[in-house]
Amino acid sequence: MSTKPTFTDADFPLDGEGRTYHIGIKRGEVANRVLTCGDVQRVRVLEKFLDKKLCEVCSERGFLTVTGLIDGVPVTLLASLMGYPNMDFAVRETLAMVDGTMVCVRFGTCGTPSTECNIGDLALATECRGIYRNPDAFRKRPEGAPEPTTEERYHITLPVPADPALFNHMKEVLLKQFPDHLKVGCNFSGCTFYASQGRPGVHFEDHNEDLLDRIAAMPSATAIEMETFHLFDLADLSKGRLKAAGSALIIAKRATKDFVTPEKKAKLVDEYGKAILHALATFPIPEDQLMKDPACVWLK
Template identity: 30%
Template sequence: MSNIPNLSNSELILNPDGSIYHLNLKPGEIASTIITVGDPDRVEHVTKYFDTIEVSMHRREFKTQTGTYKGKRLTVISTGIGTDNIDIVFNELDALANIDFTTRVVKSQFQQLDFIRIGTSGAIQPEIKIDSFLASEIAIGFDNLLHFYGNVDFLDSQFSEAFMEFSNWNPHKSTPYVVKADEDLLKKFISEEKIIPGITATNVGFYGPQGRILRLQTQDAMLNDKLQSFELNHRKITNLEMETSGIYGLSKLLGHRAVSLNAILANRATGDFSKNPDTTVDKLIKKTLDLLLQ
C-alpha cells in the first residue's frame, strides 16, 4: 500500500476529540485480533468472559469493547447488519491501525489485523444440522460492495461465472463475486472437528434476497433451489448470511486476515429453527475464544 499524503478532512473524518468518525475510537484502543458480531447486544455476550475491559464505546449500531481474555488482548465490535456497514467498520478499523491521525498519512509500517466474525446463519443443505458450527471457507457475495474497489484480482471469477450461467442470473442484479477466507486463520478453526467448512452466500437483504415471501413476491422464486443445487468441483453452497463476503473482500484488499464462523440456527431446506439459539451462539463464542489462545 502506497502512502497518500495529507488525507483531507472529508476523506479521513475525525471527531473533535480525535476519534474516527463512525466508531468514535482513537488509535491504540483496538487490539490486533478483532471479533465482529452483528448485534450490539452480543458484544457483552462475548466480553462477559473477559478478565479485563479497558475500552468501551457505543455509537449508533457500532459498539466496541477492548480487553483481555486469559491474557490475550482482544477487541469485540458490532457491525450491524449488511456489507454496507462492513465497509464503514473495516475501513475505520484499518485507519485506526495504519493511518497517523496527526499527520494524516498512511504509516510506513503496516499493522496486520485478524478478524473473526461470530455470526448466525441459515443452512440450505438438508444434511447440515441445526445448532452446528460452520466456518466459511469461501463466500459468494450478491451485495455489490467489492465492485466499487480496484485491485480485486483475488476474486474467483470461474466460480462466479459458473454460478451465473447455472442460475440464469438476472442481469439487473449485481454480478456475484467470490472470495476466500485467509487460509491460515481458517485452519485454526476447521481443525476443530465440531466446526465444518462451508461455502457461504452473502445476501443483500433478509427477506426477498434470501427467498422469504411474506407479502411480496420475489423476482426468482427458484433462487434458493438454485443455490442449493449448484455445485462446482464437488462443492456446494452451504448457508446464507449478510456480511461474510464484505469481510473477506475488504480484509484481502487491506492486507488483513479474516474468517467467518457461523452458528447454524435455521435450515431453510427442512424449515427448522433452533429451539435454543442463545445457547448455541454462546457455545460458539466460548469455543472461538479458546481457539484464539492456541
C-alpha cells in the same frame, strides 16, 4: 453551546480526539485481533469471557466496541451491526486505527440451504460469495423484450477465500471441541435479508422464486447471511494488512423453514463464542506486526 464533536476531512472524518465518524473509536482502543458480530447483545454475552475488560465505546449509531484481555492477549469485540454498509464502516474504521496486521473473525448467525447441515451446527467458511440484487433488471422493459432471468436479477459473485492460515487455525481448534457440529463450506452473503436470500414476499415483485435452489445447487453451500462476503472482499483488497475468517451459528433450515429456539441459540452462542474467542486469541501474529502505540489501553 453545542457539545457535538467537530469532524474534519470529508474523505475519512475524524473528530478532535481522533475518533472515527461511525464507530467512534480512536487509536489504542482496538487490538490487532478482532471478533465481529452483527448483534450488540452477542458482544455483551461474549465479553464475560474476557479475563479483563479494558475499554468500551458505544457510538451514536449503535456500534459497540469492547477491548480486553484473554490470557494476556488483547482482543476486541465489535458489534458491526447488519449488512454490507455497516461491515464497511466497521472494517475500514478499525483497520485505520490499528498498526500492522489486523486479524478479523466474524461470528454471526445464518440459515442453511444444505440438507447436510442442521440447526445448531457451526458453519466455518472456506470461501464466500456475494449475492447482489440488480435494480436495473426490475425496471420496465421495451415491449416485446424478453423477461430478465434470475441470473440477471440476482448476481452471485465469484468466491473469495478466507485467509488460509487463519482458516486452518480456526478449523483445527474448533474441530477438537465440536467434531460433530462443525460444517465447513461456502458462505453466501446477500445484499439484503429478504429478496437476495430467496425469501418470497407478497408485497413486492422480487422474482426470486428459484434463487434458493440456485444457491443450494452450488458446491459446498453451507450458510446464507448478510455480512461475511464484504469482510472477505475487503480483506482481499487490504494490501495484506487484514486477515479474515467467518463462522456462523446455523439457526434456520431454509428448505424446511425450521427455526432455532431462543434457549438453544443462547446456549450455543455461549459455547461457540467462547471457543472462537480463544481460537482468535491463540492465532499467531508476528511481534513486529502488533500495535505498540503508547495509547494502547492494554499497554497502560
